[in-house]
Amino acid sequence: MEKLFQPSLLNKVIQLDNIVSLFYCDLNPNFKSFGETHNYWEFIYSDIGSVEIITETKTVILEEGHIYFHKPNEYHQHKSMKNIKASICNGAFYYNGNALDRLAGKSIFLTNSAKCYFFNALKYCSEIFSSVIDTQNMIYQVISPDHSLEQEHLLINNLESFLLELLISMDTLLCHDHHVPKTGYPPLVDEAIVIMKQCLFSSLTLSSLCQKLHCSKSTLSAMFKKYTTSSVMNYYTQLKIEKAKELLCLDTYNITQVSDFLNFCNVNYFSNQFKRYTKLNPSEYCKSLKNNNCVQLLELST
Incomplete structure (x- = not known):
């Protein structure tokens, strides 16, 4: 049949x-x-x-x-x-x-x-x-x-x-299919940094980051601290401040706009974080750029 x-x-x-x-x-x-x-x-x-x-x-x-x-x-x-x-x-x-x-x-x-x-x-x-x-x-x-x-x-x-x-x-979208640059860090730390860099203009919490990486907060925090000597969220904030420096260097956007672009809750919090990592507030940093013609950028504190 x-x-x-x-x-x-x-x-x-x-x-x-x-x-x-x-x-x-x-x-x-x-x-x-x-x-x-x-x-x-x-x-x-x-x-x-x-x-x-x-x-x-x-x-x-x-x-x-x-x-x-x-x-x-x-x-x-x-x-x-x-x-x-x-x-x-x-x-x-x-x-x-x-x-x-x-x-x-x-x-x-x-x-x-x-x-x-x-x-x-x-x-x-x-x-x-x-x-x-x-x-x-x-x-x-x-x-x-x-x-x-x-x-x-x-x-x-x-x-x-x-x-x-x-x-x-x-x-x-931000994880496994993307080429992760070789930094000498373990894959978990590398992938975390890639995700952070792709979320500079939005918000990212430790919980949401761990969810994307399918790992626990304690595992990521311990490994991140071991290899970068920084906490996860401090590293993320530091990347945002680096991007803020780039935007301010363009002399196209004011401090409030840069704060909004990078999704800080308000400009005062942005200014405090900026000073924490650069030792200058954003206004002082902009003045230093004009004095140095945007050639010499300040290094972030460790």
């Missing part, structure tokens, strides 16, 4: 049909986009350097290797940061479901597996579209007459797979 095979009905979480744009470009130092809103999703990925993102509710500095998603109808503006070279990828597409809501409004670090799909999509896009036309009222991509329908399908598939990879890996 011939056996029957029972088919399995599989669900599709994301289906993209209309891509508005997907292109790679270098930003000039004075780049500033017009503030805009539209009824489709948009993302910006910083491949080299950093980019400032402005929305109605916040300002975010998008670090190298991170991507940021704007939901439909969210006001946004992008601009270069002074004296920082930046290369970005900008993409936009229509999607009417709710599956992508978890990605909106976050600066997300791309894992190697996510990058694979992402750059494959960009590759097929470069084969399908021959150029980008920027007019006074519209930006659009010109479709090459030499491309195939298979390339269009592969573009859609890779972009959908990229978005799905982000959704699947949201909870562990």
Whole structure:
């Protein structure tokens, strides 16, 4: 008797049909986009350097290797940061479901597996579209007459797979798939430092860090102290202060803005922490930069 095979009905979480744009470009130092809103999703990925993102509710500095998603109808503006070279990828597409809501409004670090799909999509896009036309009222991509329908399908598939990879890996995005620099520390300490560096513009607690690393607080604290001679959260604060020094050196943002960027609870707490690690308050530090023309930076205290 011939056996029957029972088919399995599989669900599709994301289906993209209309891509508005997907292109790679270098930003000039004075780049500033017009503030805009539209009824489709948009993302910006910083491949080299950093980019400032402005929305109605916040300002975010998008670090190298991170991507940021704007939901439909969210006001946004992008601009270069002074004296920082930046290369970005900008993409936009229509999607009417709710599956992508978890990605909106976050600066997300791309894992190697996510990058694979992402750059494959960009590759097929470069084969399908021959150029980008920027007019006074519209930006659009010109479709090459030499491309195939298979390339269009592969573009859609890779972009959908990229978005799905982000959704699947949201909870562990900052850990195992990312290349950890060799510092001589044990892997647990190295991974903790990587996560800290990727969370400089947000908040991170010891509990949430340990949850990402799947270890106990006591284990991480003991190992971190042994190899760095610092407590976990002191090290994290020190990294934030280092980033604050970089931002103040740009002479683009005031002290309150830098405090907000780095997610300190208030500017007074930021100033106290800054002085704790540099022996100067932020105002004194800014004066020292002007006197030294931003060449000599103060070392953090140990």
